Amino acid sequence: AKESGRGTRLFYTGDMAGQPAETLQQEHLLREAMAQQALRLHYQPQVHAASGRLAGFEALVRWQHPLRGLIGPDEFIPLAESRGLITPISRWVLREACRQLKAWHDEGLPRVPVAVNLSAIEFRQRDVVREIAQVLTETGLPPEYLEIEITETTLMQQAEHTHTTLQELQALGVAVTVDDFGTGYSSLAYLKRYPLDKIKVDRSFVIDTPGDADDVAIVTAIIELARSLQLQSVAEGVETPEQLALLRRLGCELAQGYGIAPPMDAQRTRAWLQALAPA
Ligand code: C2E
Ligand code: CA
Numbered sequence: 001a002k003e004s005g006r007g008t009r010l011f012y013t014g015d016m017a018g019q020p021a022e023t024l025q026q027e028h029l030l031r032e033a034m035a036q037q038a039l040r041l042h043y044q045p046q047v048h049a050a051s052g053r054l055a056g057f058e059a060l061v062r063w064q065h066p067l068r069g070l071i072g073p074d075e076f077i078p079l080a081e082s083r084g085l086i087t088p089i090s091r092w093v094l095r096e097a098c099r100q101l102k103a104w105h106d107e108g109l110p111r112v113p114v115a116v117n118l119s120a121i122e123f124r125q126r127d128v129v130r131e132i133a134q135v136l137t138e139t140g141l142p143p144e145y146l147e148i149e150i151t152e153t154t155l156m157q158q159a160e161h162t163h164t165t166l167q168e169l170q171a172l173g174v175a176v177t178v179d180d181f182g183t184g185y186s187s188l189a190y191l192k193r194y195p196l197d198k199i200k201v202d203r204s205f206v207i208d209t210p211g212d213a214d215d216v217a218i219v220t221a222i223i224e225l226a227r228s229l230q231l232q233s234v235a236e237g238v239e240t241p242e243q244l245a246l247l248r249r250l251g252c253e254l255a256q257g258y259g260i261a262p263p264m265d266a267q268r269t270r271a272w273l274q275a276l277a278p279a
């Protein structure tokens with residue numbers, strides 16, 4: 001069973017024996033959603049903290065549910081993982097993100113990379129890098145425009161496979177970000193052992209800055225750590241100008257959050273990109 005984050009759950013993802021009928025029905029709906037192309041990608045801008053210039057997007061999956069409207073990933077990814085549906089969903093996400101970015105590049109819109117979240121189950125697949133390489137070839141997106149986000153917890157498992165996979169991604173030219181940094185059990189040794197590109201400060205540390213001195217200390221330490229290991233730092237969950245100002249002062253390189261721009265559907269993202277493009 002996966003830990004539930006915030007808010008109420010749409011699905012019961014704990015002991016499946018508890019509510020078999022409902023779970024089966026939701027599983028059925030999720031399979032149908034894939035068949036009916038009811039999954040959507042939203043894109044959230046990441047900007048250079050110092051200049052505000054666009055640095056890239058994070059792709060975030062949603063489900064256009066027939067009855068409940070747009071449903072966030074925290075409410076169906078755990079179900080997908082437990083019911084063996086994460087692989088087709090992840091492959092769709094990867095392909096769609098690459099396809100979309102390539103289409104925007106071809107339209108002459110500003111060329112920036114897209115970051116895709118990979119769940120532990122996907123990252124552990126033996127052929128994960130081959131799959132990624134194949135999607136890049138098929139969509140024509142150059143590898144330097146794809147980034148992979150993997151949580152710290154995922155990186156801490158299966159050291160040998162993780163090491164090989166990260167080396168292959170590096171060889172392919174795809175950047176890797178450690179997501180939710182600071183929330184897992186980490187030895188920190190992995191940061192120098194593995195080829196990584198960015199550290200993403202978890203939003204739980206950002207949310208109470210600049211008021212909370214402890215959180216300011218943690219965020220400062222993570223940014224310093226990233227700098228000394230020559231990794232880029234990204235802060236997520238940036239909601240206020242004060243938070244952005246703090247991050248800038250601390251030398252955090254990239255920022256993402258509602259205070260900068262929310263995740264937007266493809267149409268709005270395109271309009272957003274177009275507004276940036278020189279006339
Ligand atoms: P994450 O990777 O930490 O993604 C960031 C989440 O923070 C997103 O939630 C985003 O909408 C939200 N967020 C962005 N700015 C702010 C802000 O200023 N304040 C707050 N409070 N939240 C903000 P979302 O889209 O609901 O995604 C939740 C999680 O679901 C993601 O967390 C990620 O772990 C997972 N996820 C999303 N898309 C995918 C996917 O395609 N595949 C997999 N395996 N997981 C995904
Ligand atoms: Ca992420």
Ligand code: CA
Pocket residue numbers: 179180200202203236
């Ligand atoms: Ca995160």
Ligand code: CA
Pocket residue numbers: 180
């Ligand atoms: Ca998260």
